[in-house]
Amino acid sequence: MKIIPWQENRINDVVELWNKEIGADFPLRVELCKQNSFEDSNICLKSSCIALNGQDEIIGFVIAKRWQENINVNMDDTRGWIQALLVAKPYRQQGIGSTLLEHAESQLKDIGVKQILLGKDTYHYFPGIPKQYEDVAEWFETKGYENFGTEYDLIRHYDLEDGMSVPKMAEVEFTTLSINDKEEFLTFLNRCFPGRWEYEAIHYFQKGGTGREFVVLKKGRRIIGFCRINDAKSPLIAQNVYWAPLVDEELGGVGPLGVDAKERGQGYGLAIVEAGIAFLRQRGIERIVIDWTGLVDFYKRLGYDIWKGYLSYKKEL
Template sequence: MMQIRPFDLVRDGEAAFALWTEALGDTYPLDQETFLAHALACLMGRPTGAFLAVESEQAIGFALTERSGESGYLQALVVSPTRQRQGVGAKLLNQCEGQLRSEGCEKLCLGRGSSRLWTALPDDLPQARAFFDAHGFLPQSEVVDLVIDLREPLAVSYRDRLTAAGAEVVPCTREMLPDVLAFEEREFSGWVSGILRLAAKGEEESVLVVRVGEEIIGTIQTFSPDSRTAGPNLVWRAAFDGVLGGYGAVGIAESWRGKGLGIAMCEAAGDSLRKAGAEFCHIDWTTIADFYARVGSRVWRRFTMMSKEL
């Protein structure tokens, strides 16, 4: 008889990873270290956020959630291919929804969250879309993940744009951090937490800062191949035939836009990743693919944002 039990990372981590590899490894390969790191991040201080479906002590399904305030995020729902369409996924989902309700959540989203694997529901998993449609999830918007081949040389030197504006791009230092956080809070408050996570790992220099004199006018968060911060930009490194880096949270102060500085900042970030050994740059969760196409990006995957009220 099938049972749904609380997931224990130490006891069940390898079994859950094996399920992922069996069900999704061909399309969305993960290395075990990345999988376990993201599971740990979701469950930190919240050990009741994941469940394992077992039958005769054999793992047949796994679900992982994250919570922030009144929103819950379903980061994984995986069922062994031999047990799909038999109610295993529905029971795991029901368990997750009940747990999140008990924690005060009012909405459940697919993906998203700071410890996400996927940005949202991948468009190339039609059976998953049918499942979530049937369980009351509603689509909101379309987003994409992008990739840049960093082995291609820069077409134009970004330094020319910076020089024309009297600007420079520098790594954030510990001394600069208060001013960088103040800028971010003022211009892009939703990205403050990302900078804090990098700083907590001693990686504040991964935030590149655009400044004119002492005035901070832009920031971008980068993730080198050996980054200690388990960010979403490095999740899919096993899917690339080359070394992966990434960047995100790209922002220029409103009063400085229209001068090409956002593009210059992206090019500087790509150059920094090249020097760190990256061959590809992953950009997750964006609706402005046309902007990033100017620095050589292409669409890697498409996603549909979906959620349901709890």
């Protein structure tokens, strides 16, 4: 086996290996691989690498990240992530996965990482180990990783006129975000949801987002809640539509979303999800995914069922 650096000229091989191994559950598109595993500035090039066999064919890879961006959001640079680790089936049980993981971990440690998460990275694929890969979870446990919960992707199909109407409530309105309200919206996120959701919104605008992917809840003229909505026209491939090739209809996505802590408990949370769904439905979306959530009962009220589950894992170095 030979280890070579993580490099984009191998992208087609990476995607081919991924799809051969786990493509039936998580079909990877080249554009998505490029976006999440090559263009993200948090990729740690020293920790990520590719394994080749004697014929120069790719037989495995590991992709690791650490927060490196120069944006003032609340992200922790002592946390590292393993975005993905994969070894081709015929080459398993030969120590290749262990070698790749040890390589990634030791390089992350060298640059000051104190805790590693599996998935949950910036431009992640997974918020944990997919639940159906129990053997993978067991393998990581032998490497010192600890489970700390389960996250879910939920899904629902809509018929005909279902889910089309935006809720009406006294004193508040639901609209898609006007680009003129961008600064006010970012200020709202910074105040109420600092960190990852704010970071993702900043990236969305940097990539040319115009506001159509955010529904905002306004009381008077103040933004008090938000809900992200995504479809194939979004300026980047958003997390809730990553696995769109698995379904026949065009897939839409809802989330993240939140309501100002001072305004919770008045029905706004559920209503903003309904508003997000209605805007997607009016754009012709028939199937919607709500990704990376633990709030299964909350979304069940709107008819959502579990689609995929993920086990959260971390390791303190």
